[in-house]
Amino acid sequence: MPGPLTQLKVLDFSTLLPGPYATMLLADMGADVLRVEAPGRLDLTRVMPPLEDGVSTAHTFLNRGKRSLGLDLKKEGSADVIKRLVKDYDVVIEQFRPGVMDRLGIGYDTLKAINPNLIYCAITGYGQTGPYKDRAGHDINYLSLAGVSSHCGRKETGPPPLGIQVADVAGGSHHAVMGILAAVIHRQQTGEGQYIDISMTDAAFALNAMAGAACLAGGQEQKPESSLLNGGAFYxxxxxxxxxxxxxxxxxxxxxxxxxxxxxxxxxxxxxxxxxxxxxxxxxxxxxxxxxxxxxxxxxxxxxxxxxxxxxxxxxxxxxxHPQLQARNMVVGVDRGDGTLQKQIGFPIKFEKTKPEAGWIGKKLGADNDDYL
CATH class of the missing domain: 3.30.1540.10 (formyl-coa transferase, domain 3)
Structure with missing residues (x-):
């Protein structure tokens, strides 16, 4: 059987890691994802080493299973293309700073007027409100402001620069997918679309979980190597x-x-x-x-x-x-478009009936322009 989201159409304006990772998960589950990318505004994941056949492995992974529309949103007529497309889409996901989509003429209110059932998800570092809403940041900054870094690492050396992007992926990507799917269920029940505001800092703060509960309700601030689970014991x-x-x-x-x-x-x-x-x-x-x-x-x-x-x-x-990850099909071969396969990380959720598929590796920018323009 096809993936569980085969009826969902997603218009993706995101770049770098958080949004693309989220829409990759949706695509793996069967959603039809069209990524809109400006030809003159380079997404760094396209050129980030290592490269395979001149293409970044980060790009081919993060954008697998998606179609690509090369479109300069600042050029006259581009907004009209999006307004035409959005009539047939369920979800818009974007990762610009607050207000950018409005200035481009394709903000939530404009698109909602065209498609009242639209689910619109905006991922930012600090959210759409608050004094930091327009401030630049990266994963390490969000983890720091959210208090996560303060109780990680060692007393002598301080917080470690992690090898994975926790705020970006566990914060931005996963919470975006969770919010979108919850909004889809809400729309099925009420017919209403809605706006979703994802802050990677908010999500990172929520990841404090037990340490956060101990601090806020118990008045106990967790320090590095001070608790059972962060180096304060033999664990x-x-x-x-x-x-x-x-x-x-x-x-x-x-x-x-x-x-x-x-x-x-x-x-x-x-x-x-x-x-x-x-x-x-x-x-x-x-x-x-x-x-x-x-x-x-x-x-x-x-x-x-x-x-x-x-x-x-x-x-x-x-x-x-490892035999465990092999048995769980966590390494898969993804079509390069020429019949050969590229090894990639597999989809981590196992459905009994609707098996997710990785589709194809991330495409060249604008590879599907003829189909949409």
Whole structure:
């Protein structure tokens, strides 16, 4: 059966990561996504290395399954093209600063007058309201203002620059998809479209979850290496003799008991369940010393059949080859357009009946102009 969103048509004005990732997820689920991109305004993900056959792998991934319309929205007549197209679309998603779409003559009020059932989603760094609404920012800034960075990392070295864009993807992309699909359900029930305002800072602030609850309701501000889950206890990463890392998440007594037994540290079982910070430091020091004596492959063998919540820190290429991710089809081949396939990350949600498909890799800018102009 086709994907669950095959009846949904999306007009995508977004660039870089948050919006394109969101519309990629929608396209994977079957939505018909038309990406509108200005020929003279380069999207950096098109040229971001590494390149394959002269095309960025970031672009071919983020824009898979979408069609491409090259259109300079500042030129006379471009707004008329969008007004004609929007009659047949369910969703508009854009990522400009507040007011830009209005100045281009295709803001929400204008498009809603043409298509009253339209769902319009705007993704910005700080939202459509508030003193920061027009301020520039990136993922690291949103995480900082949202309080997330303040309790991550180490006391001595401070917050880490993360290898993934949490505010962009977990914040902007995922919350945008959630909001759009909720609005689709609302429209099915009432016939009404609506405007969705996604702030990546808002979403990042919401990701504080347990630490946020402890602070706002409990008056306890979480600092780096101060809690059970952020390095304040033995739940942590440990370096092996060959410079690799082992993750230890053996929080519950049954798991910590198996951890100590596997490491030959049975005398330290009582420390694992202790709330005493000094005892936790003693346990962490013992774990660090013991794990540093052997290689990562050694510990992988030791914990292969031990149900102790201990796993190796894998590289992306190693993760892609892991039997679990292979079994879950998390690496897929996506059509390059010439019958050959490019390896890409697969769709993470498994539907029983409506199987998502990756479609094709991101197209050249304006590849579908003849169909729409």
């Amino acid at each position: 942590d990463y440990y370096r092996t003799s060959d410079g690799r890392w082992l993750s230890v998440g053996s929080l519950e007594p049954q798991f910590s008991s198996r951890l100590c037994e596997a490491l030959g540290l049975t005398e330290l079982k009582s420390l694992a369940v202790s709330q005493n910070p000094d005892q936790q430091k003693t346990l962490k020091a013992a774990l660090s010393e013991r794990i540093a004596e052997e290689s990562l492959s050694h510990w992988q063998a030791v914990f292969a059949n031990a149900d102790a919540c201990v796993e190796p820190v894998l590289t992306i290429s190693e993760a892609a080859e």
